[in-house]
Amino acid sequence: MTNRKGVLYVVATPIGNLQDISERAIATLKSVSRIAAEDTRHSARLLSHFGIGTPLVALHEHNEREVTPLLLNMLAAGDDLAMISDAGTPLISDPGFCLVRAARAAGFRLVPVPGPAACIAALSVAGLPADHFVFEGFLPARPVARRRRLEELKGESRTLVFHESSHRIVECLGDMAEILGGDRPAVIARELTKVFETIESGGLATLLAWLQADPNQQKGEFVVLVQGRPQAGEGTLDEATRQVLAVLVTELPLKQAAALAAKITGRSKNELYAQALEMKKEDR
Numbered sequence: 561m562t563n564r565k566g567v568l569y570v571v572a573t574p575i576g577n578l579q580d581i582s583e584r585a586i587a588t589l590k591s592v593s594r595i596a597a598e599d600t601r602h603s604a605r606l607l608s609h610f611g612i613g614t615p616l617v618a619l620h621e622h623n624e625r626e627v628t629p630l631l632l633n634m635l636a637a638g639d640d641l642a643m644i645s646d647a648g649t650p651l652i653s654d655p656g657f658c659l660v661r662a663a664r665a666a667g668f669r670l671v672p673v674p675g676p677a678a679c680i681a682a683l684s685v686a687g688l689p690a691d692h693f694v695f696e697g698f699l700p701a702r703p704v705a706r707r708r709r710l711e712e713l714k715g716e717s718r719t720l721v722f723h724e725s726s727h728r729i730v731e732c733l734g735d736m737a738e739i740l741g742g743d744r745p746a747v748i749a750r751e752l753t754k755v756f757e758t759i760e761s762g763g764l765a766t767l768l769a770w771l772q773a774d775p776n777q778q779k780g781e782f783v784v785l786v787q788g789r790p791q792a793g794e795g796t797l798d799e800a801t802r803q804v805l806a807v808l809v810t811e812l813p814l815k816q817a818a819a820l821a822a823k824i825t826g827r828s829k830n831e832l833y834a835q836a837l838e839m840k841k842e843d844r
């Protein structure tokens with residue numbers, strides 16, 4: 561008898577182009593006792609394409625509370641399991657959170673087998689700042705809630721990344737243009753890795769007009785990326801911040817002055833350091 565516990569592999573699968581599956585994903589999916597899949601019929605096609613005969617068990621948002629304890633029992637009995645979603649990385653706007661949280665809480669080993677995620681693929685080609693970004697997933701379907709969320713995001717300075725479906729892409733772009741501003745730079749990444757892959761950049765109003773002009777561009781799956789709002793007076797300081805920094809640079813070394821001013825004002829340390837340097841130069 562063995563008391564080895566099973567391992568839960570969280571495996572990413574392609575978002576369109578089947579060649580994007582990794583060798584490690586195939587080997588893992590072949591080696592485990594069972595694969596928990598969002599839609600077993602959909603995944604059966606993918607698995608048969610790669611000659612993977614591992615039995616499937618359905619795990620989706622409607623049954624994850626009942627199925628999770630059964631999967632934990634299998635792990636406890638020493639069975640290795642894999643979890644996949646219909647496309648891309650599980651948990652990223654996809655089921656799996658309940659199982660992952662429960663498996664971690666129960667002390668099982670979890671191993672990611674990374675691969676495609678539409679939001680990351682889109683960010684990698686959008687030409688918008690990708691050093692800091694906010695992944696928002698799907699906006700609410702109801703117009704009032706969607707518009708409220710966009711209002712909340714209006715002042716966000718990091719790149720905003722959204723998932724959107726063909727049903728709501730036009731409405732969604734319309735609300736974004738109105739609330740975030742028609743001139744705000746944005747990118748629509750449509751049907752990534754598929755035949756009709758399209759990556760279009762422009763202001764939100766221009767992108768909306770482009771979508772409306774061609775119903776073919778409204779089909780498929782979308783990632784919408786929107787540049788963050790420049791911070792008020794980015795590059796220049798408001799008077800209150802300037803005064804705080806001016807006092808601190810007379811008392812402290814530049815680095816410390818910038819760090820303290822950043823704490824007091826909430827602005828970026830790097831920006832304040834650059835401004836503090838300028839102040840020192842002006843004093844000479």
Ligand code: SAM
Pocket residue numbers: 575576645647648649650651652653654676677678679722723724725749750751752753754781782783
């Ligand atoms: N887990 C997936 C991932 O890692 O990309 C996301 C699943 S979510 C249910 C489906 C949404 O992801 C779509 O509505 C779309 O916003 C985005 N998406 C998935 N595949 C895509 C693709 N090939 N091109 C553009 N967006 C895609």
